[in-house]
Amino acid sequence: MSSGEKAPADVGTSGKSKPVANVDDKLVADVDPKSAPPEQLEQLRRRQHALTGEVNFLQEEDTRLETTRVRLLNVQKRHEALKDRLSRDSDKMIFERLQKEFEAARVAQTEEISLEGEQWNDGLLATVREKVHMEADRKAMSSQTSIPLDPQFNAKTTYRIKNQVICxxxxxxxxxxYETYFAGxxxxIYHCVLESKSFLEKMTVIEHTVPFFLPIREAENDLLSSxxxxxxDYVGELVQSYVDRxxxxxxxxxxxxxxxxxxxxxxxxxxxxxxxxxxxxxxTVSLRYADLLSTLPSRIRVLAWPVHPSKKMISTSDNSNEESSEAAATVAQSIPSRLSYAEDALxxxxxPEAYAxxxxxxxxxxxxxxQHVVTAS
Structure with a gap:
């Protein structure tokens, strides 16, 4: 090449042609990042973002959502495995043994008394406590002296309070x-067995079949002695609310x-x-319950995440204003909207009713x- 000729703009130092995809790529290639003013670099960066940034944004959002979904699926698998491990054979054996013992007590009962309102009170519970201790003492004396039990004191009375049966x-x-129900x-059925060494000592929970993740021990510490x-009653509400949810x-x-x-x-x-x-x-629907006695959520969030953009909102045009409008519409579609009517229903x-x-x-x-997105864009 003679000294008077100029090298083509798209030929690099290696002598090979460098393909230029479009005008913006050529502009970026012509700008030396070391010598170009910061304002020019920022302007080019913004122009590139206007053309490709929204696509990248949507792809990144999809990637993040997919990653979150995979993580949640893994958590769900571990959660199911944990439930299986915690549902040990020993727990099932306790349930079966207590169920047989309660059934035997119900069969042997001579009277069942249904209680309502103020009939279920501390005085009645004290009577039940006194009765079980008297029966235990009389059986102990009978085994030592061979004296037959008095049929009057051998009577078995069962008390029913709503969904609770006390034996x-x-x-x-x-x-x-505790008998639980849903939709009638x-x-x-869950069990709780209380014991005290004497009539004057406080009662303790010695056995139960309440699920381990419900705070029966915390309730025992906070309520049972006082x-x-x-x-x-709290344990009854606890298991019923859990079953309901x-x-x-x-x-x-x-x-x-x-x-x-x-x-x-x-x-x-x-x-x-x-x-x-x-x-x-x-x-996406997210529900939080204020406490474990709640059957309706207290914190609700329902979001609509568009994933299938309407073809009406995307048209091919070389006009820059129309391209900006389309980009704005795409961004608007990527932002979730709260569904207030759904939150009110929940x-x-x-x-099930709210879902319908x-x-x-x-x-x-x-x-x-x-329609609102189209109008706004």
Whole structure:
């Protein structure tokens, strides 16, 4: 090449041609980052971001969501494995033994008294405590002196308070059997056995079949020594509320399982999250319960995450203003929207009822959201 000729702009020092994809790539290639003013570099960076940044943003969001989904699935697998390990054979044996003992006490009963309101009080519980200790003492004396038991003191009385059945068990023990229900149908039975060394000493929980993740021991420390009635009633509410929350989740899985992509919950079902994917967007539902006695959530968040952009919002055009409008619409689509009507339904209805209400109105609400995005862009 003669000295008067200029080298082509797209030829590098190696003599090979460097392909230039578009004008912006060529502009970047022509700018020396060492000598160019910072303002020029920032302007080029912004221009590149305007053309490719939104696509990268959406891809990064998808990657993060997929990573979170995989992590949650792993947590769910570990959660199921933990439940299996904690449901030991010994726990099942305790349940079977106590169930047989309670059934024997119910068969041997001579009277069942149903209590309502103020009939269930400290005086009645004191009478039950005195009776179990007297029976234990008389049996001990009878075994030593061969004196037959008095049939009057051998009478077995059982007390029923709502879903609780209180029995006098052998060995100066008081047994409480909790019967749980959902939608009027019986569910699990739980047991709690109380004992005291003497009538004057405080009672303690010696056995129970309440799930390990429900705070029965904390309730024992806080309530049993000071207010045994309140302790017994609290445990009854505790297991009934747990069963209610659990059965609500089971029912939506049974009725709407094909619409639910992912569902996670804590062991006591006081944290529930699930995803709806059978629509033009992904809807995430997050529920928190104020305490373990609640059957309706106290903190609710329902978000709609569009994942299928409407073709009406994306058109091919060389006009820069239209490109900016399309980019703004794409960004608006990537931002989730809260579904207030769904949150209101979950706040006042059971989960299956609220779910039906959400699904019924969801297409119309998504259409309104779409129209709002188009208008705003």
């Amino acid at each position: 006098c068990l052998e060995g100066a023990r008081i047994g409480i059997q 149908e019986p569910c699990e 207010n045994a009635i309140k302790f017994i 659990r059965e609500q989740v089971r029912l939506i899985k049974e009725l709407y399982g094909k619409q639910i992509g992912e569902l996670f919950h804590s062991l006591p079902y006081n944290l529930i999250e699930f995803v709806l994917e059978d629509f033009d967007c992904k809807v 706040r006042t209805m059971s989960l 209400e959400i699904v019924l109105h969801l297409p119309r609400m998504l259409q309104q959201m779409h």
